[in-house]
Amino acid sequence: MRILVVEDDPVLSDGLKVGLGLAGWTVDNVSRLDDARAAVGGMCFDMIVLDLMLPDGSGLELLSEMRARGDATPVLLLTAIDETPDRIRGLDAGADDYLGKPFDLDELAARLRALARRRSGRADPVLRVGGITLDPAALTATFDGESLDLSRRELAVLSALMERPGMIRSRAELEDRLYGWQEEIGSNAVEVHIHNLRAKIGRDTIETVRGLGYRIRRPS
Amino acid sequence: MTSLRRRLLMLLVAATGVVWLCAVVWIYVGSRSELEHVLDTRLQEAARMVHSLVASGNIAAAATATTMPPGGDAGYDRQLSCQIWSLDGRLLARSSGAPPETLAENNEGFATREVNGEPWRVYTIVDPAKDVRVAVGDRIGLRDRLVRDLVIGLAAPAILVIPLLGLLIWLSLRAGLKPLNAIAGEIAARDGDDMRPVAAQAAPLEIRPLIAALNGLFDKVSVARRHERDITAFAAHELRTPLAGLKTQAQIALAATDDAVRNGALRQILVSVDRTSRLARQLLALAKLEARQKSSTAGTVNVGSVLRDAMSVVQTPDGVAVEADPDLDKLNVAGEAETLQLILRNLHENAVAHMRGPGRVAWRVLPDKNGISVEDDGPGIPDDELPLVTQRFYRGRTRSLSGTGLGLTIAQMAAERLGIRLVLVNREGGLGLRGALIWAQPPKDRRKSPES
Numbered sequence: 237m238r239i240l241v242v243e244d245d246p247v248l249s250d251g252l253k254v255g256l257g258l259a260g261w262t263v264d265n266v267s268r269l270d271d272a273r274a275a276v277g278g279m280c281f282d283m284i285v286l287d288l289m290l291p292d293g294s295g296l297e298l299l300s301e302m303r304a305r306g307d308a309t310p311v312l313l314l315t316a317i318d319e320t321p322d323r324i325r326g327l328d329a330g331a332d333d334y335l336g337k338p339f340d341l342d343e344l345a346a347r348l349r350a351l352a353r354r355r356s357g358r359a360d361p362v363l364r365v366g367g368i369t370l371d372p373a374a375l376t377a378t379f380d381g382e383s384l385d386l387s388r389r390e391l392a393v394l395s396a397l398m399e400r401p402g403m404i405r406s407r408a409e410l411e412d413r414l415y416g417w418q419e420e421i422g423s424n425a426v427e428v429h430i431h432n433l434r435a436k437i438g439r440d441t442i443e444t445v446r447g448l449g450y451r452i453r454r455p456s
Numbered sequence: 457m458t459s460l461r462r463r464l465l466m467l468l469v470a471a472t473g474v475v476w477l478c479a480v481v482w483i484y485v486g487s488r489s490e491l492e493h494v495l496d497t498r499l500q501e502a503a504r505m506v507h508s509l510v511a512s513g514n515i516a517a518a519a520t521a522t523t524m525p526p527g528g529d530a531g532y533d534r535q536l537s538c539q540i541w542s543l544d545g546r547l548l549a550r551s552s553g554a555p556p557e558t559l560a561e562n563n564e565g566f567a568t569r570e571v572n573g574e575p576w577r578v579y580t581i582v583d584p585a586k587d588v589r590v591a592v593g594d595r596i597g598l599r600d601r602l603v604r605d606l607v608i609g610l611a612a613p614a615i616l617v618i619p620l621l622g623l624l625i626w627l628s629l630r631a632g633l634k635p636l637n638a639i640a641g642e643i644a645a646r647d648g649d650d651m652r653p654v655a656a657q658a659a660p661l662e663i664r665p666l667i668a669a670l671n672g673l674f675d676k677v678s679v680a681r682r683h684e685r686d687i688t689a690f691a692a693h694e695l696r697t698p699l700a701g702l703k704t705q706a707q708i709a710l711a712a713t714d715d716a717v718r719n720g721a722l723r724q725i726l727v728s729v730d731r732t733s734r735l736a737r738q739l740l741a742l743a744k745l746e747a748r749q750k751s752s753t754a755g756t757v758n759v760g761s762v763l764r765d766a767m768s769v770v771q772t773p774d775g776v777a778v779e780a781d782p783d784l785d786k787l788n789v790a791g792e793a794e795t796l797q798l799i800l801r802n803l804h805e806n807a808v809a810h811m812r813g814p815g816r817v818a819w820r821v822l823p824d825k826n827g828i829s830v831e832d833d834g835p836g837i838p839d840d841e842l843p844l845v846t847q848r849f850y851r852g853r854t855r856s857l858s859g860t861g862l863g864l865t866i867a868q869m870a871a872e873r874l875g876i877r878l879v880l881v882n883r884e885g886g887l888g889l890r891g892a893l894i895w896a897q898p899p900k901d902r903r904k905s906p907e908s
Contacts, residue, residue, distance in 0.1 A: 245697045246857050247728040251704030254721065258711060289693045292853045316696035317689050337700035341707040 237282040237352060237395075238262045238413050242272040242298070243314065244290055251341070252285065253416075259345040260375050260391060264416050269293040276302060279412065281309055282355075283348055288315035288326070296329050303330035310351040314339070349373060356399050363398040366455040368437055370395055379437045386436065389414055393429045397442065397452040406449035460636075461629050468625045473618065480611050488603045495599060496566060499536070499579040503592040506538055507581045510588050535598060541589045548588065559591040568596065635660050639667065651678035683847075690849030694861050698735065702728045731858055738862040741798060742848070745869045757793040759828060760785030763819060765793075766800035775814030783821040784828065789895060791874045799870045799878075802863040803830050803891050809856035809863075810834030810889065827876070827894035836882040836889045845880065867891075 239256060243249040244267040253263045264281075266272045269290045276284070276298070286295040299311055310332045315322070318336025326334050332354075333347050349372050353361060363370040367380040375391055377384040386394065396405055396413050407426050414429075415421045422428070430450060434442055443451050537554030541547055550556070557571050559578045567578050571593075578593035639659060653671040656664050702725060709721040763784055772778055789796070807817045807830050815833030822829055834854070837845055841852040846868040849861035864880070871878040877894040 244855075245701055247701035247724050247731075248697055248704060250724055251701055251708060251721070254717060255704050255708045255711075258708065258717070289689070291851065291855045314700075316693040316700075337696040338703045339700060341704050 239283045240275055240281040241265050241285045243287040255341045262413060262416050269298055272298055283351055284309055284311045286311050286313055299329050299331060310355055365398045365401045365452055370398055384436055390429050390433050394433055401452050402454040404445050404449045404451045461633060464629050465626055469622050472621055476614050483610055484607045487606050491603055499592050502536055503579045503581050503590050507590045510540060510590060511586055535594050537593055539591045543587050559593045687848060694849045698728050698732045735860045738860055738866060741866050756788045756790055757796055759787040759789055762793050762796050763800050766797045767804055770805050770808055776811050777816045779818040781820040787821055795870050795874055799867045802867040806863045807832035809859055827892055829890055829892040831883060831890045832888045834888050842880055
């Protein structure tokens, strides 16, 4: 999943990029409201972690703008001002969750997982399709009860496909979820990950739809 | 406490009382002179009547003629007394009730005289042809009683009316002051956060200035409150964000299995600790400045040497050139070196921190020799933010990555303590910021510094 982190403190911003990366997300950072506006307008993020006090304005402005134009991307507010009235104002402005600084990285990751779950309408925290299960919290997967040894990128591809079983994911979509702005993408990186996954969970589980992308076969 | 209603009541009642009193005095004086005139005319008439009777030879009849008939007002019985004297001084006749002592004056006309210790008003006619002198008189005491009774008759109802009038005035005041009570009630019913202006349109003309002043005060209080809230928010942000960064990086260092990731996190922790210790140092400096209202201006320090000390603790990034005018060494100012160094260090730190890439930070003596200035090649400060940057924890749109929002606050506050004016302006052409320190009393320029 791809997350936009809008935070102006360099140390915290770096911590979120690395920490959320370890939790299985692809993270992009911006430190100013203007950059965040451009990023949100330019591409699709699965979630946004938004600081309220930014050098060039309040994160609430961006949130209101997004909600006003019908952008439903889940937003978690991250802020030093966490008095109850501020939380209420943030939530009422369209935020999905609120976390006061300083926070626990694991809690932030758990809250983001919960937001992702809610967004896709699932109740079960573990993804299950056919004989495959994927636990986004533990970053583990099993196939027919057997534990799978998957790399971070393979897990990300599998999780993207399992979130919407039967639906096609294009190559570009998968690349977006796997790689942040500064990361070099090999020309056939997605194909390589799919190939490796098929070797572990069986050839037929992931189907190639020629010219469109990939999908995971729904159990019949 | 003074009550407006009580005050108005007193004033109105007193004013009404004075008007009543004046009316009574006027009536008293007016009636009295009118009455004197009437009674004097009566004396004259009676004297002429008696004289004409005397002229016709009936002295006894004449003497009784002036006696009031019985059945008149008991209080005013026997008002007139008449005496008929021969010119050689024999009493020929007198009316009953008339005193045996002579009332008559030697000359004709009106006279006031004392008889038996009582003042009398007498009219005398002298008739040498008939050898008689006719004197008719009445007691002035009686006249006074008459006037007094008249005035009491008029004033008595007034005495009864005054309390009634007071009551009416009080009730009118209560009705008249109702709008004032209504507004007081409205304000009293508010809670502490309600700073909405009071509606002035519905209020009476006289209290509108009061309401306008009140609304002005509400405005000021709410601005002050917003300001306070802003500062609290800024402070929370500046204090908690580094902690959040530290905690996140520490969690990464603990959880990382990869050495590169762990080392990266530890390096970030070091950066953050450095920043946090600067924050702590600045908070302490601020607290220290706040504790002393005024810094001692005794003693003289050399600006050049203090500036060198201040610069020595600030790291200069690569590509940034720091220039200090040699004339600074000729500048000696009154004040403590410690406070001056605090100002210079924070201004220098601020200038250096805002350099984007290579450039120049230049310290100079002002052309008027009344202060010094520092210029940087940074982005400057947007004009709308200039008045705000000395507020604590305020970090504008052009904030540096490592700032705390306290540097300029400290510089400003320390300058105040030394009686120095800190002026921040953007340099012409939108390139960088210029901070000037201007001494109220011109520094002792061009004097040899003690060290050199």
